[in-house]
Amino acid sequence: MGALRSGTLVRYLLTASLVRTASGGAAVGLFTLTVRTGGSGGAALGGLLAALLTAPYVAGPWLAGVLDRARDGRRVLAVSFVVFGLALAAAAALLGRVPFLAVAALVTVAGLCGPLVTGGLSSRLAAVDGWDERGRRRAEGWDSATYGIGNTFGPAAVGAAGAALGARAGVLCLGGAAAVAALTVLTLPVAAPPAKGPAGPLRVRQTFRIIATVGPLRRVMLAMALTALVAGGITVVATTLGHQLTGSADAGAALAAVYGFGYLAASVVAGIVPLRGEPERTSTVLVAVSAAAVACCALAPGYAVAVVTFAATGAAGALLFTATLAVRAVYAPPKARAQVYVSMGALKMAVSSAGTALAGTLMGLGPRTLLGAGCAVTVFALAGVLGDRRLSGRMNSILPQRWNSSRRNNSRALPSEIS
Structure with a gap:
């Protein structure tokens, strides 16, 4: 059984790496x-x-409903990966040769597959x-x-493929990687079929109600949204701060890359030595760590210290994201x-994009000021999480004993009752 699970994980990681490399390089390409x-x-x-x-x-929430309702979610993912790859490759092949609106339409089609490349694929790992x-x-x-x-x-x-074969060929290679991922995702185990009748997959508004009413999901969503606002602008800020500290644009780009390296390194460590403890509590601690790391970035007196602090910030972000995956795995109802x-x-991605745009717009205030503001936002997220947990605890403590007993009896059947 252990060898079977290891083989499943290897195939999953191959699939995820291929399709997320295609997604991660698409915008740049x-x-x-x-x-x-x-x-x-x-x-x-x-x-x-x-x-x-x-x-x-x-x-994303509407597209995810298709995945939850599917008898074989692997096929939905495979189709979405193929559509992503073909649309991306077609956009690259036709760019400059057909009206721009046609290319924009193809890119939008590829973008519609994005939610299944990210959260949709992660949900399949939780279903194994x-x-x-x-x-x-x-x-x-x-x-x-x-x-x-x-x-x-x-x-x-x-970039490497573009340097060797041309920019158009580089994007075509990304489309090919997504197509290969469509094949490897079909080798993953089939998840349990969706429930029938009234207990079947939920409507979108019911899904949002679950996120809002399940305490751990609500609190983690708050933490994800606010920290994503900061993380979205961190590479822009790092590039500017590195340039200021050294006078070199290359040093600024390198500082942004250091953040990404810290994220990747911490993710690998979490794969080797998994996070322990109750996942919501772990995520709360990591929000505090993230706030401290961003504060250290703002106070870095020189480039060498900035390298360390930005790597630490990336690492904290990776561990926080891993903890949020665990929260979703534990508290999300299987039917949704x-x-x-x-x-x-999807909300995390939208807020992150807003953070990138906001950082670029406000860069005139200076990178240290923006990092200080980012620390304040992260502290606010921590305060919100702790305040929500305390308030929920008080509300539970004053409920009649009979109602509390009823909630405990129903908690396994209806995770959305957890606060």
Whole structure:
């Protein structure tokens, strides 16, 4: 059984690494290709295409319902990976050769598959039976690492392929990687079929109600949203701070890369040595660690210290994300697992994108000021989580004993009652 689970994890990690590398490099590849083929307006058009890859994430909760209702979720994922790869490859092949609106439509189609590439695929790992607690935490750590691999090696892969074969070929290679992932995802175990009748998959508004009423999910969603706002702008801030500290633009880019390296390294460590303890409490501690790390970035007196603090901030972000995966695995109802995963992930992606835009807009205030504001936002997230937990505890303590007993009796059947 142990060998079977190990084989499942290896196939999952191969699938996730392939498709998330394609997703992670797509925006950079399209932007680079558009700049090279679009003339003076190429940068603006490239930015628009990059935005179209993330904007459709708002449709994630509806798309996730299809995955939860499917008898074989692997097929839904395989189709979405193929569509992503084909749409991305077609956009690259036709860019500059057909009207731009046609290319934009293809990129939007690829973007619609994004929620299934991220939270949708992660939900399948949570649905695999037979994991013990330690094995599941290890798997979640490695799953987090695949996000780091995609965001780190995706742009690097498209750059390397582009340097050797041209920018268009680089994006085509990403489309091919997604197509290969469509094949490997079919080798994963089939999850339990969805429930029938009234107990079947939920509507989108019911999914949001679960996130709002299940205490651990609600609190982790608050932490995810606010820390994603900070994380979305951290690489922009790192680039500017590194430039200020050394006078070198390359040093600024390297400092941003250090953040990504810290994220990836911590994810790998979490895969080898899984996080322990109750996942919601672990995530709360990691929010506090993230706040301290961002504060250290703001106070870094020189470049060498900044390298250490930004690596630590990336590492804290990776461990926090791993802990949030564990919270979703424990508290998301099986009948709405994909919807919970994707809905929370879609909100995180949207807020992260807003953080990137906000950091760029407010950069005139200075990178240290923005890092200080980021620390304040993270502390606010921590206060919100602790306040919500305390309030929920008080409300539970004053409920009549009979109602509390009823809640305990029903907690296994209806996770949405947990506060």
